[in-house]
Amino acid sequence: LITRVEEGSFADEIGLQEKDVVVSINRQPVKTADDVRRIQGTLKAGDAVAIRVLRPTPIPGGATRRTQWTAFFVAGTLPAGQ
Secondary structure, three states, rough: HHHHHHOHHHHHHOOOOOEEEEEEOOEOOOHHHHHHHHHHHOOOOOOOOEEEEEEEEEEEEOOOEEEEEEEEHHHHOHHHHO
16 A cells, blocks of 8 residues: 655656555566565666556445545656655
């Protein structure tokens, strides 16, 4: 679960948002923050990165607030210094 996205960061540039759930990075499953750190440690500047995300989307109407989850990919090339 993404709890914060720093303005101007790689995550911000590729469109990640607070409350997004990262499902995989470059086809490698992500279940914990340690998984993210492990995968991140294998990446270097200039690498292509594809992240599969689930994003909560409120469903309007009804007495109970429900959430629909939308799955999609965001991608970019890792810049130097990230």
